[in-house]
Amino acid sequence: MPSTEHAASPGLPPGGERRKIDLPPPGRERRRGEHRAPLAATRRPSAPVRDSRETVVEFRGVSKLYGPGGVGLERATFAVRRQEMVFLVGPTGSGKSTIMRLLIKELEPSEGRIRVAGRDLDTIERKKVPYYRRNIGVVFQDFKLLPTRTVYDNIAYALQVTGASRKQIRSTLPDILRLTGLSTKLHNYPHQLSGGEQQRVAVARAFAGHPPLLLADEPTGNLDPETSIGIMQLLYRINRAGTTVLIASHDNEMVDRMRRRVIELKRGRIVRDEASGLYGAREENTDELGERLKRETT
Numbered sequence: 001m002p003s004t005e006h007a008a009s010p011g012l013p014p015g016g017e018r019r020k021i022d023l024p025p026p027g028r029e030r031r032r033g034e035h036r037a038p039l040a041a042t043r044r045p046s047a048p049v050r051d052s053r054e055t056v057v058e059f060r061g062v063s064k065l066y067g068p069g070g071v072g073l074e075r076a077t078f079a080v081r082r083q084e085m086v087f088l089v090g091p092t093g094s095g096k097s098t099i100m101r102l103l104i105k106e107l108e109p110s111e112g113r114i115r116v117a118g119r120d121l122d123t124i125e126r127k128k129v130p131y132y133r134r135n136i137g138v139v140f141q142d143f144k145l146l147p148t149r150t151v152y153d154n155i156a157y158a159l160q161v162t163g164a165s166r167k168q169i170r171s172t173l174p175d176i177l178r179l180t181g182l183s184t185k186l187h188n189y190p191h192q193l194s195g196g197e198q199q200r201v202a203v204a205r206a207f208a209g210h211p212p213l214l215l216a217d218e219p220t221g222n223l224d225p226e227t228s229i230g231i232m233q234l235l236y237r238i239n240r241a242g243t244t245v246l247i248a249s250h251d252n253e254m255v256d257r258m259r260r261r262v263i264e265l266k267r268g269r270i271v272r273d274e275a276s277g278l279y280g281a282r283e284e285n286t287d288e289l290g291e292r293l294k295r296e297t298t
């Protein structure tokens, strides 16, 4: 997915009124069922907290044709509820990125309907799209960091373009750096970081504005297995703190080990949608997940 603008859309609520990031430290995560405010309430702080099973993403019969013979997606129907962590799997060319790009309105569907937090994306005017995108954090396979800026500035810049003041940025950044394990790296430039650290910066940037929805397109595609575990743990922690997370991956083993819902695509069609291992499985905290992933990774 191109465009640094999307990468830098960190999800500040439109209107400038910012809540302080309220991620609990590791070990003090919210339990499932203990939710943060829904998307609509992010815009209107006084809105009542709605049903936690509320649908965040809804695709109904969505197709995307890229021209003659180029099928990106074919009649895809699925829904993702608040606080779910869902994996999109399937071989290269199966339509995973197409779903991501439709969600950030970088593409328009050829047919069908897409809703995010109840809002039909078709009804969002072009000029309002940047505001809409502030509700969605996006992480890419190739990090897409600004090479001439430090870790701190990469994250700060993403907040700045959404209108956050210096003061707001200064008060927000330490939390997000701590969450992502980057507190000692804030003065480093991207080329001074490992791939895993660079991806942490990208996750920090995507999550800095605390968006209710986070998309990650092959976030571990360029990373070794051990580093990938760290990134998955981080995404899991963000999910447990209340953010709905959608991850495209073709690392089937990693996806199986995560024991979350899996939507499988083949040539643009959904061929499987199952909550594998999710129901009945004991809820793990982030440390437990990391330990298990390390044990099960050979």
Ligand code: ADP
Pocket: 066, 070, 071, 072, 073, 090, 091, 092, 093, 094, 095, 096, 097, 098, 099
């Ligand atoms: P994935 O992310 O699963 O690898 P994509 O969503 O990128 O798959 O692509 C799905 C299909 O759409 C592929 O056949 C791909 O070639 C096609 N496609 C994607 N982007 C374009 C484009 N800009 N123009 C033409 N075809 C495209």
Ligand code: MG
Pocket: 093, 096, 097, 098, 217
């Ligand atoms: Mg892709």
